[in-house]
Amino acid sequence: MRKKFIAGNWKMNLDMAGARALAAGLKGKLSQSGVLERLDVAVCPPFVYLTTIAQVLGDSNIRIGAQNVYFEPQGAFTGEISAEMLKDVGCRYVIVGHSERRHVIGESDDLINQKLRAVLAGDLEAILCIGELLSEREKGKTEEVIDRQLRSGLALVEKHEMARVTIAYEPVWAIGTGKVASPEQAQQAHAFTRGILASLYDDSVSQAVRIQYGGSVKPDNAADLLKQTDVDGALVGGASLKVDDFTGIIKAGGAN
Numbered sequence: 339m340r341k342k343f344i345a346g347n348w349k350m351n352l353d354m355a356g357a358r359a360l361a362a363g364l365k366g367k368l369s370q371s372g373v374l375e376r377l378d379v380a381v382c383p384p385f386v387y388l389t390t391i392a393q394v395l396g397d398s399n400i401r402i403g404a405q406n407v408y409f410e411p412q413g414a415f416t417g418e419i420s421a422e423m424l425k426d427v428g429c430r431y432v433i434v435g436h437s438e439r440r441h442v443i444g445e446s447d448d449l450i451n452q453k454l455r456a457v458l459a460g461d462l463e464a465i466l467c468i469g470e471l472l473s474e475r476e477k478g479k480t481e482e483v484i485d486r487q488l489r490s491g492l493a494l495v496e497k498h499e500m501a502r503v504t505i506a507y508e509p510v511w512a513i514g515t516g517k518v519a520s521p522e523q524a525q526q527a528h529a530f531t532r533g534i535l536a537s538l539y540d541d542s543v544s545q546a547v548r549i550q551y552g553g554s555v556k557p558d559n560a561a562d563l564l565k566q567t568d569v570d571g572a573l574v575g576g577a578s579l580k581v582d583d584f585t586g587i588i589k590a591g592g593a594n
Contacts, residue, residue, distance in 0.1 A: 341564065341591045342504060342548050342571035344403060344465060345381040345578030346433055352579070357387045361394040363581035371585070373592040374399040378571075380431050381578070385419055392428035403431030403465070406439065409452035411460070421460025432457045433573075435467040435491055437510045447490035454491055454503070463502040465573065466491045467552070468531070472511035480509075481530050488534050497539050505531055505549045506573040512553030514575060521562045524551045528568035557586030564591045 345364075352360065361381060368374050380401035383391045392402050408418035424432060434457060435450040450466075457464040468487040470480045488505070495503065507527050512518050519527070528549045536544035551563055552573030563569055571591060577583035 339546075339548060339570055340376065340378055342378040342550060343380075343584075343588050343591060344431065344433070344506075344550065344571075344573045345584055346403075346405070346436070346465075346506075346552065346573045347575040347578045348381065348383045348387075349405065350384065352383075352387075354387060354390065357383055357391060358394055360579065360581060361391045361400075364584065365395055365398045365400060367581060367585045368400060368588065369398055371589060371592075373588055376592055377588060379588060382431070382433060388424070388427045388429065401430045402428050403433060404429050405433050405436070407432045407434065407453050407457055409449070409456040411456070421456050421462055425460055425462055429462060431463045431465055431504075433465045433467065433506075435487070437467060437469060437508055437513055440467075441471070441510065447487060450487075451491050451493050455494060458495065458499050458502055463504065465504045465506050465550070467506045467508050467573070469508040469510050469553075475509065475511060480527065484527060484531055485534055488531060489538065492538060497543055500535075500539060500543045500547055503547060504571075505535075505547060506552050507531060507549060508552035508573060514554070516554055518554040518556075518559055518563075519551070521566050524563055524569055525566040528566065532568055555587055557583055557590065560587040560590035 380403045382403040382405050404424045407421050434453045439445045454464045470483040474483050509519050532544050548570035550571040550573045551569050555572045555574050556577050
């Protein structure tokens, strides 16, 4: 299985010049390293920079993704962006259910499911984020949260559509905190997630779906995380804002 790496933390952290420089730096380093022949890599800039970054990356094998989407295909929804619009500017991936959308913006499980199905209907690939708060982990509810978010997020998604879905397990307590799940904790959560996928679909789907880890992934911990049996890549946060850090994580994945 090809590992997948997504730079998901561009968020509101870069201006145009910074975004262009970061994309150009990634293109240069990764193209020279040869890892793009073995791994899938994408960056997810803010909406306003998508076209520019797509032009910078050009014909490289680094793909473009969006940080969010609206669930309606068109209409009077001021400020929203449809899947078709994202596809039109070169996007291949869309992140849905990120912890900040859930816990800061207040998106519900049902809304996240609507967005995921809109991504699939728009012929794009979805990255569904799941993960527990620190309070939920301390109460022993990690698996309960994963089960609920996964089942609700994939409601009405057909078996054949799962080829275009990636799951990203991101324990909320490890995002931007400097804390990181141990390799054993990550593996346990990923294995549980794969088991739920098997119960929802079958073993073939469960084994084919890539499950990324997200939460303070850095070059110095990436190798240990990525060597775990059920960790199929990383949704990278703050480290994706530095060329050397993000490429270091990707190269660690290429070595496993």
